[in-house]
Amino acid sequence: MxxxxxxxxxxxxxxxxxxxxxNEHEEAKKVVNRVYDIVTKExxxxxxxxxETTATTQNQNLANIVNFHxxxxxELDVAIHFNSATPAATGTECLYYDxxxxxxxxxxxxxxxxxxVDRGAKERKELYFLRNTNKPAIxxxxxxxxxxxxxxxxxxxxxxLCQAIAKVMAGHLGYTKNQVEGVSKPVAKPKESTxxxxxxxxxxxxxxxxxxxxxxxxxxxxxxxxxxxxxxEAIVYAKNGTPRFLVKDKDKCVFITAxxxxxxxxxxxx
Numbered sequence: 445m446x447x448x449x450x451x452x453x454x455x456x457x458x459x460x461x462x463x464x465x466x467n468e469h470e471e472a473k474k475v476v477n478r479v480y481d482i483v484t485k486e487x488x489x490x491x492x493x494x495x496e497t498t499a500t501t502q503n504q505n506l507a508n509i510v511n512f513h514x515x516x517x518x519e520l521d522v523a524i525h526f527n528s529a530t531p532a533a534t535g536t537e538c539l540y541y542d543x544x545x546x547x548x549x550x551x552x553x554x555x556x557x558x559x560x561v562d563r564g565a566k567e568r569k570e571l572y573f574l575r576n577t578n579k580p581a582i583x584x585x586x587x588x589x590x591x592x593x594x595x596x597x598x599x600x601x602x603x604x605l606c607q608a609i610a611k612v613m614a615g616h617l618g619y620t621k622n623q624v625e626g627v628s629k630p631v632a633k634p635k636e637s638t639x640x641x642x643x644x645x646x647x648x649x650x651x652x653x654x655x656x657x658x659x660x661x662x663x664x665x666x667x668x669x670x671x672x673x674x675x676x677e678a679i680v681y682a683k684n685g686t687p688r689f690l691v692k693d694k695d696k697c698v699f700i701t702a703x704x705x706x707x708x709x710x711x712x713x714x
Contacts, residue, residue, distance in 0.1 A: 449491035454525035456496035462528035464589035521581035602678030644709035
């Protein structure tokens with residue numbers, strides 16, 4: 445068994461984090477799920493993910509998260525959070541107890557992926573998560589939920605962000621990209637003429653289509669009828685490079701085709 449990791453979303457289903465243009469806990473869960481998939485499927489990584497669902501107080505929420513981390517055999521703890529301040533505040537940060545270099549790399553990688561300012565690595569020894577986890581730990585502040593600029597950057601660059609986080613984690617833990625038929629380079633993506641390759645605000649179904657629990661389309665959860673309109677959260681990619689749209693179905697993040705034969709994606713006029 446190689447080096448393992450634990451990645452968790454900040455706050456919990458019953459203990460709210462910051463809420464602004466973005467909802468911190470809900471977005472943190474999306475990032476955790478996608479980063480976990482990348483590290484364990486696109487890389488040869490091993491580890492665990494966790495979302496806290498039962499605590500009704502902040503103290504119990506923090507204890508539950510730290511207990512999950514400390515009960516696993518791993519070499520790195522990662523917590524995903526979002527920042528909150530004034531509407532003008534912008535940028536990425538990565539907080540640490542004693543992992544300054546890793547935190548600096550992570551903050552810079554997130555900033556580059558999102559196209560926003562890098563606020564850098566910040567030592568925060570008083571934070572419960574960083575103080576009480578018993579392995580090297582970092583706490584990511586992806587962007588500001590109170591910033592229109594940051595929210596737009598996050599929505600438009602969700603996949604790039606998750607790929608950047610995964611790449612830094614993989615580099616730190618010594619993971620390598622999975623090979624495809626003995627070739628280390630990624631499989632070529634489908635032609636852009638067939639699939640959408642950029643995020644839009646909304647799609648309309650050109651035929652009946654299903655939504656799936658996973659980006660590989662292994663488990664269909666629901667089917668929508670032709671002409672249904674659905675808001676798009678992000679564009680993501682399957683292991684073979686096929687684009688998918690990340691959308692919401694009854695407050696759950698799910699995946700739907702980005703094939704132009706089946707959907708028409710468009711920008712909503714503000």
